[in-house]
Amino acid sequence: MKDILIIGHSHIFALFSAHQTGFYQWQNARPRFVRLRTRAYRPELVEGRLNPAIQAELEHENLAAVFTLIGGNVHSALGLTNHPQPFDLILPDAPDLPLIEGAEILPYALVQEVIAVRSRGPLDMFDALAAATDLPVWQVEPPPPVASEKHIRQNPAEFADVIAERGVSPPALRYKLWRVHTALLAARGARHGAQYLPVPPDFCDSQGMLRLRGCADDPVHAAVSYGKAVLAQIDALAAGLE
Numbered sequence: 001m002k003d004i005l006i007i008g009h010s011h012i013f014a015l016f017s018a019h020q021t022g023f024y025q026w027q028n029a030r031p032r033f034v035r036l037r038t039r040a041y042r043p044e045l046v047e048g049r050l051n052p053a054i055q056a057e058l059e060h061e062n063l064a065a066v067f068t069l070i071g072g073n074v075h076s077a078l079g080l081t082n083h084p085q086p087f088d089l090i091l092p093d094a095p096d097l098p099l100i101e102g103a104e105i106l107p108y109a110l111v112q113e114v115i116a117v118r119s120r121g122p123l124d125m126f127d128a129l130a131a132a133t134d135l136p137v138w139q140v141e142p143p144p145p146v147a148s149e150k151h152i153r154q155n156p157a158e159f160a161d162v163i164a165e166r167g168v169s170p171p172a173l174r175y176k177l178w179r180v181h182t183a184l185l186a187a188r189g190a191r192h193g194a195q196y197l198p199v200p201p202d203f204c205d206s207q208g209m210l211r212l213r214g215c216a217d218d219p220v221h222a223a224v225s226y227g228k229a230v231l232a233q234i235d236a237l238a239a240g241l242e
Contacts, residue, residue: 008069014227071122072142
């Protein structure tokens, strides 16, 4: 079996929980988990380089690959709720997705730049990690948003106040912002030669959004069942590692 490192921010918890509870039984890999923003790994960067504790995890004996879930929620912070000045955008490869009536249609490039600026911290972290290892690196795609406004309202978590004030934004806008964000992550990974691991297809509905069975008890994260499916993807990839 191969030793692999799974490292990331909040989206790692669905995977870690599936592993920790024995919900997923590994066939090809022995995983090590680095849950960023915990005390052992703060600050993540020291003068632009990885925290020595994170660097040490990359240098663990017999490590064969790294799977990252760094960042991945900027689109939610930007578009989970209705904006005071309604906006929308058109995806170049999906121009027929619905638009918010009366909203200002922003250029795709502008939305991309806003998300890039808001993602600067996670992107810097990914750059530092990719530069610090010669191992194969995979970026694990963040889960897509859920279409159900009912689920979001019933599980508002830290968004409760802003949801009550502004309401939940339309599913198509949240999906489009997720697409912009994930395209940005994939492009940054490709710059470093990283491969991209897409969302498990069985957890996407016909519109590409997260099925309810894959939702956690909050508006922006995935459930342990979803984590199990991602671990199965990672385990399958581990079988091909040297």
